[in-house]
Amino acid sequence: MSGIEGAVLDLDGTVYRGDALVPGAAAAIETLRERGVDVLFFSNKAIERPAAYREKLERLGVPVPADRVVTSATVTATYVAEHHPGERVFLVGEEPLAEELAAAGVSVGPPADATVVVASMDRSFDYDALSDAMAAMEGADAFYATNPDRTCPVEGGEIPDAAGMIGAVEGVTGRDLDLVLGKPSPVAVEAAMARLGVAPERCLMVGDRLETDVRMGNRAGMRTALVLTGVTDAADLPGGEGAGASGRPGSSTAGYRDRTGTDRGNAPAPDHVLDSLADVPSLL
Known part of the structure; x- marks a missing residue:
């Protein structure tokens, strides 16, 4: 996957769960930046202001510029x-x-x-x-x-x-x-692209939820990667198989279920399914 200049990363279930950083997440984010990819963090949770999420990321070992955190x-x-x-x-x-x-x-x-x-x-x-x-x-x-x-x-x-x-x-x-107004709306897409200053087709959307993260990326024309560290895990995927570090195309989501038990048969298909954020650099 070439030509990626920006990445929009979900937070809960993607970068961390609760107060625990997803293993390998900090190194993956650093690698993206080293390769010239501008990283924007976008949380759909509105229970904290952006500064609080930035402070949390920095406490977990992920330094973030003030304007690179957006919330719903x-x-x-x-x-x-x-x-x-x-x-x-x-x-x-x-x-x-x-x-x-x-x-x-x-x-x-x-x-x-x-x-x-x-x-x-x-x-x-x-x-x-x-x-x-x-x-x-x-x-x-x-x-x-x-x-x-x-x-x-x-x-x-x-x-x-x-x-x-x-x-x-x-x-x-x-x-x-x-x-x-938050993910997956066009309003959210516009806000994210305005921060990054990158065309959607040169952007990668990474998240753990099909109906918000992946749907937003697909609608906008971004490349999309679903990670299995949040509300969707390997057992929920068609055939019950995980993707592994290399990812696999999400050509069909028939039979997807998230952890609420809700059938996601009409859920959007991600371009890649990854074990975690740690595997994202392997896509570039």
Whole structure:
């Protein structure tokens, strides 16, 4: 695979799980940089601001320039600020997302004042929060989500992600999302390419999730690599076979299942399936 100038790397399940770096990840990232590949880290989790993810990466031994970390919170805040200037948002989400919105000039307020509802992962989500979201939706012109992920990989397993909150709001209101703003949306692609300054066809997307990471890369015309250190593992692949360090083309995803047990028969096909991020340099 030649002509790669940029790489977009997912974080959870790709670079690390919980507080543990994926073995070989730091060396792989260093090798990419040595070969002239500009690396951008893109997390779909909106429960921390980019600076916190950068600090975590550096603590794990991966130095990162400040402008090389993007999250779904970053993308969401920018989009809402540009498309809904002066409007107030009701937020189902955690404080770092509220801070990211505020930094972009977006006001977060109570249900009665909201014309936009944004849903995201919220580990304190409860019945009162759902009732407030239901009230906010009555006057909302737009309903967005930071990301569609059902679960988030952590050390020792997975935890519920934004899909739980989104599903609850959709369920009680009967209203579907207008737009997901993080991966795999075109909004996320545009944000990533703007940071890297690289054409999509010269970029490699690496992640552990078919329906976000691989789908985003495929839609944008990037090369894509699925790693087996997150929500998809070797046992979930067609035939139950792993890819090995050299990877293998993802010509078919019929029968794919992620660890939630959900059939991914219509999931996008990655160009390569790798054991881990450590194997990515072998593609270049």
